[in-house]
Amino acid sequence: MLPQVAMQSAIQEIANMHGNIAGQTKSSRTRRRILQATTQLYRDIGYNKTNVVDIAHSAAMSPANIYRFFRSKKDIEETVVAELLDEVFQAAANVARAGGSAIHRLGAVFRTIAQLHExxxxxxxxxxELVAAAARANRPMVRHYIDRIAGLVAPIIAAGQARGEIRGGNSATLARCLLGAMDDHVIVREAGDAAARPTFNEMLDFCVDALCLPVSGQDVASCSELRRASLSQR
Structure with a gap:
C-alpha cells in the first residue's frame, strides 16, 4: 500500500488534473461563445462596424474578459476567417475522398470550393467581404488555407499520374499551377468585372486539357473522352 502522504499526493494530482481539464473545457466554451457572437455581428452589421464592446455585449461579458481569450479584435477576426476557410477545406476534403477518376475528383474538389464561396x-x-479582405491582404490564415488545398490536390494528381490519366511532372508543382489557374474560384475575391474573366467551367476545362496533355493522336481522343465523361455532371 502507498504511504499516507504519497496517497494524498496522488489524490491531489488527480484532482488538479481534473480541475485543469474542467478549466480548459470552460475556456474552450467561452472562446466558442465569443466567436459565435462575433460571427453573428459580422453577418449582421459587417466586420468594419463591429468593435470589441459590441462583441462583449453580444457574448454577455465584459470587454476586459474578451482580452483574456483574444489579444485583439484582429485576433478574433483572423480566427473567424480561419474557421470559415476551414469549412470550405473540410467540404473539399470530403468530396476528394470519393471514387472516380483523378480528373473527376479534381473537378469535384474545385466545384465544391467555388460553390461554397459563391x-x-x-x-x-x-x-x-470579411474573407475577401483577408485574401486581399494575404493574411497568414489564407496562405495556410491555400497550402492545405494544395496538399489535398497533389495526391489526387499523383494518383492520376500512376493510372495514366494525367501528364507527368512533380505533382506538388502541378497542384500549385492548378491552384494558380483556378485562383479566382479557390480564393475569395471581390466581385469585380466578372464578364472579363473566364467562367468556372471554362477555366476548369482549360486546366483539365493542360493536365491531360496528350503525346499522340490516339491519346488526344482518349483524353478528350475522359474529360467529357469526368466533367459531364455539372
Missing amino acids: GRRVNDRKLH
Whole structure:
C-alpha cells in the first residue's frame, strides 16, 4: 500500500488534473461563445462596424474578459476567417475522398470550393467581404488555407499520374499551377468585372486539357473522352 502522504499526493494530482481539464473545457466554451457572437455581428452589421464592446455585449461579458481569450479584435477576426476557410477545406476534403477518376475528383474538389464561396457571397455577403479582405491582404490564415488545398490536390494528381490519366511532372508543382489557374474560384475575391474573366467551367476545362496533355493522336481522343465523361455532371 502507498504511504499516507504519497496517497494524498496522488489524490491531489488527480484532482488538479481534473480541475485543469474542467478549466480548459470552460475556456474552450467561452472562446466558442465569443466567436459565435462575433460571427453573428459580422453577418449582421459587417466586420468594419463591429468593435470589441459590441462583441462583449453580444457574448454577455465584459470587454476586459474578451482580452483574456483574444489579444485583439484582429485576433478574433483572423480566427473567424480561419474557421470559415476551414469549412470550405473540410467540404473539399470530403468530396476528394470519393471514387472516380483523378480528373473527376479534381473537378469535384474545385466545384465544391467555388460553390461554397459563391453561396457565401450571395447569402452571407458581409462574411464574404470579411474573407475577401483577408485574401486581399494575404493574411497568414489564407496562405495556410491555400497550402492545405494544395496538399489535398497533389495526391489526387499523383494518383492520376500512376493510372495514366494525367501528364507527368512533380505533382506538388502541378497542384500549385492548378491552384494558380483556378485562383479566382479557390480564393475569395471581390466581385469585380466578372464578364472579363473566364467562367468556372471554362477555366476548369482549360486546366483539365493542360493536365491531360496528350503525346499522340490516339491519346488526344482518349483524353478528350475522359474529360467529357469526368466533367459531364455539372
